[in-house]
Amino acid sequence: MKHSVWIAIAVAVLLGLMGSTYVVREGQVGMVLNLGRVARTGIGPGLHFKVPLVETALVFDRRLTVFNAEPERYLTSERKDVSVDFFTVGMIEDVRAFYRATGGDESLAVDRLAPIIKDALRNEINSRTLKELVSGDRAEIIDRQLNAINKGASTVGVKIVDLRLKQIDLPTDSQVIQDVYRRMRAQRHQVASRLRAEGAEQAQTVRAEADKQQAVIVAEAERDAQRLRGQGDAEAAAIYATAANKDPAFYAFQRSLEAYRAAFADGQGVIMLERNDDFLKYFGNDR
Numbered sequence: 352m353k354h355s356v357w358i359a360i361a362v363a364v365l366l367g368l369m370g371s372t373y374v375v376r377e378g379q380v381g382m383v384l385n386l387g388r389v390a391r392t393g394i395g396p397g398l399h400f401k402v403p404l405v406e407t408a409l410v411f412d413r414r415l416t417v418f419n420a421e422p423e424r425y426l427t428s429e430r431k432d433v434s435v436d437f438f439t440v441g442m443i444e445d446v447r448a449f450y451r452a453t454g455g456d457e458s459l460a461v462d463r464l465a466p467i468i469k470d471a472l473r474n475e476i477n478s479r480t481l482k483e484l485v486s487g488d489r490a491e492i493i494d495r496q497l498n499a500i501n502k503g504a505s506t507v508g509v510k511i512v513d514l515r516l517k518q519i520d521l522p523t524d525s526q527v528i529q530d531v532y533r534r535m536r537a538q539r540h541q542v543a544s545r546l547r548a549e550g551a552e553q554a555q556t557v558r559a560e561a562d563k564q565q566a567v568i569v570a571e572a573e574r575d576a577q578r579l580r581g582q583g584d585a586e587a588a589a590i591y592a593t594a595a596n597k598d599p600a601f602y603a604f605q606r607s608l609e610a611y612r613a614a615f616a617d618g619q620g621v622i623m624l625e626r627n628d629d630f631l632k633y634f635g636n637d638r
Contacts, residue, residue, distance in 0.1 A: 371400050373408035380413045382446045392446045409455060415442050415512060416457070420465045422520075425476040427484060434520045435476065439468060440513040441504065449508030460507055467503035468514065471496040489516050 374397070375381040381394030384407045401408050422436040441464070443449050453459040475492045476484060493514045504511050594605075 371403045378414045382409045436518040441511045444510040445508035452507045
């Protein structure tokens, strides 16, 4: 009996010791609640003690954390609609204020910080044109509003170390993007028209050069043909002259045959001549 009692006492003491200690790791900060009320805050890394059943220990991460938010739509100074996607890098600076504002819920902290950051960005974006916003120095926008953002973030117990604009877009349902697309189409049409005109001009130049070369080639070919025909006619005439000198009667006969062939080539030729015409001397009945 006594042995079991001592065991029960030892177990109770062990459970009491386990319930009275907690560990805060490197990069964390601890806070102790006494019956739900904040008793101690800013507890650093190490092994710490608390009163069992009365006090509750909470541990929070104090390392830098990236807080993402949904993209927000703003109007530039010329009333053009833009969508800005951003993220913040922050850390818990005041554990007491963080717990009171969010109950230790990080997602609730993001929801509380988002309006503060969006309002600060709105002040800067509303004062800039679209060109200044896209091509300007984004770090200048952040630096001018970081102090104001941290004043609002202090109510949540958070310090914003950095703020970055990830992307600036024109919303697809915005008139601005329709104007941009229309201008881009007009520019592309202008470029296409210029290229077509240049292509037509080059094609005309190529055709003119080809026509010129064709005319030159045809003229040269005709010239060479005339020369060759002249040479052939001269050689033929020389041959005919030689033949005529050797046998004038045969030459006369051959020339008459050629004349007959040319006169009756189509088979329908009719020639009216006197009976004793020299043209018919080879049509006689002499044997």
